[in-house]
Amino acid sequence: MSDAALLRDADDLHRLTRKPESQWQIVWRNFKRNRLAIVGGVVVVLLYLIAIFAPFLPIQDYAQLNSGQRLQPPGAEHWMGTDRQTRDVFARLIVASRISLAVGFVSVAIIMVLGVVLGAVAGYFGGFVDNLVMRVTDVFLAIPQLFLLLAAAALFTPSLRTTMLVIGFTSWMGTARLVRGEFLRVKAQEFVHAARSIGASNVRIMVRHLLPNTLAVIIVQATLWLSFAILLESSLSFLGLGAQPPEPSWGGMLADGRRDMREAWWMTTFPGLAIFITVLAFNLLGDGLRDAFDPRQRRR
């Protein structure tokens, strides 16, 4: 047995003699052991800080032109070079993080509301309602999401607001299925029968008793969907149907850079790296949270 494992066992023994931990303490203890998840979490926090404080950072204005500095390679003055319009790529990259994170945040809020409400109603009431909701879910799952996204984004006027709404309304299905499964599982337990026997209403049982028990699934789903939503937004912007110029977005910058790929590698490389790092961080965080919440993973 390694030293670390010995220490961990001593730690566990010590814990037995103290008052029992709350669920959140257990989750945090499990989460802390996963180094990759910690890294993901730190990167996510940094990204949000950068996005929130972008206007106060000592960077150029993203729209400022630097005359005579067209397509400059990365250097001391412009860390990530300049684009065809002589704008600073680094500054644009920072400002674009606001768009990605904001789109991610709003679309995930929509996904969670739709997914949780539909999943909860289907799982709790069962029967016809369940069947109806689940078949609608099947229908939406059968359409390739990018087809649906592109069609909707093109048919309505392409804009950030459209992007958020469209991603939200085409991504709730997986969450609905998972939440339904959790509601089905939990509603069969005795404390739910007990609540009903003392006259609790359906809404009260769902909100006060079942919802807290599905919180783990919801948190993990929300984290993972933040990464998918950011990926979808950048795909849409790349295809010209998401954020519209002059608003800087990572996908849009990649589309710009594609035209100058032969002369300016930095314009395609850095925005892609930004998307990649963001998505990776959210995935690591989400995966770590899933493991931390899952009782079967404990003591791994």
Added chain:
Amino acid sequence: MTAQARNYILRRVIMLIPLTLGLSIVIFALIHLSPGDPALAFVSEQNADPRVVEQIREDLGLNDSLPVQYWRWLSKVATLDFGVAYTFNRTPVIDLVGQRAWGTIQLQIMSLVLSLVIAIPIGIISAKRQYSAIDNAATVGSFLGLAIPNFWFALMLQLLLAVQLGWLPSSTAGQDVRWPDRGLYYIMPVLVLSLSLVATFVRFMRSSFLEVIRQDYITMARAKGLDERTITYRHALKNAIIPMITIIGLQLPRLLSGSVIVETIFAWPGLGELGYRSILSRDYPVILALTLLTGVFILVVNIIVDVIYVLIDPRIAFE
């Protein structure tokens, strides 16, 4: 086949009818509730004569009520008549789809086969040596594979293999290239489509295999003295690979989504590129047909997947 299995398959097939109808309603509603006017797609000038536009609307039947339009569309669609495209030289939609389907199917099949060939052995090795250096590398690798945006990967490949090194043609401009040179055009699109598939399959194969080798019958096989090779390939692999069938079916929508990106970037004459172009030009009949056909295709493939699953593992039908 047991009676349960037969009933299960029958239920799934019958379910296809309401699902297809639901699909057609969702797609039709989406397209006709949007604010854009398809009649404007026909007029080239910005300030077209309103009377001309009105005439076009009348000709296309856009002035009828939505249920009427839906019913007319549906009864034609039932005979695979999707009308003519508004753009694309007014070619019948079904011909457009027919011309381009093969291009997409080729890429999809190649990427599926390639990713399975790569992912299954890696997944097995990963599981057999859990927490070893190889396993950790595979886990990290699949995290990276899932986080790399496919359009960025495509651009980076173009930048490296086509622009810098000049090994591969950067897109499919010349379609009349003969084999074997033509094979060069397939490499980058297939690699891009395979990236996230490999990552998904590796993770799934690994956990599926881990689950199987912990079961009693594997311990039994080991106890009676079978060698590790026989246990892995004859006993464990067969059961571990069954859940992969489901995952392949579930990846199909994502694969088709990926083909929109890949075909657009590499100018590949397939359904994804057709979809993108028809969306940009608001070509409603083409968008309707593509979304409906891919949807039905995915529903049918998923039923086939379920049927194969039940035939291999009849326990499912009892659940």
